[in-house]
Amino acid sequence: MNDRIKELRKTLGLTLEKFGERLGVKRNSVSQWENGINNISDQVRKSICREFGVNEEWLLSGSGPMFIPSSTFSLDEFAKTHEASDLDLNIIKAYLSLEPEVREMIAEHFKSFLAAP
Missing domain, CATH: 1.10.260.40 (lambda repressor-like DNA-binding domains)
Known part of the structure; x- marks a missing residue:
C-alpha cells in the first residue's frame, strides 16, 4: 500500500x-x-x-481505478484538489454568476491580453 x-x-x-x-x-x-x-x-x-x-x-x-468515478462535477472539490484558496474559488464563482454577455466581454479581454507578445 x-x-x-x-x-x-x-x-x-x-x-x-x-x-x-x-x-x-x-x-x-x-x-x-x-x-x-x-x-x-x-x-x-x-x-x-x-x-x-x-x-x-x-x-x-491496486485493483480497479485509482479514483472513484464522479457522476457530477464539484467546483469546490476541484478547487480543493488544485489547492485553490478561498479567494480563488470566490473569484471563479463570481465570474460564473455574471450575465453571459459580461462573461463574454471578460473572456474577450483575456484572449487579447494573452495573445499580446
Whole structure:
C-alpha cells in the first residue's frame, strides 16, 4: 500500500507536507507510510479515500481505478484538489454568476491580453 500512497500523492501533485495537511498529519508520517516504516490505520485509509476520492479497493490491493468515478462535477472539490484558496474559488464563482454577455466581454479581454507578445 505504501507505493500506492506515494503514487497517489504524486498524481495529485502534492508534497509530503501538503498531503499530510489535508489528512491532519505531519510530513514525517506520510514519509514513513510511503517508505513502509509505519502502516496506516483503517481510520487513515478511510480518510485518504474520503479526502481525495480514492477507490479503497485500489488503495488496498491496486485493483480497479485509482479514483472513484464522479457522476457530477464539484467546483469546490476541484478547487480543493488544485489547492485553490478561498479567494480563488470566490473569484471563479463570481465570474460564473455574471450575465453571459459580461462573461463574454471578460473572456474577450483575456484572449487579447494573452495573445499580446
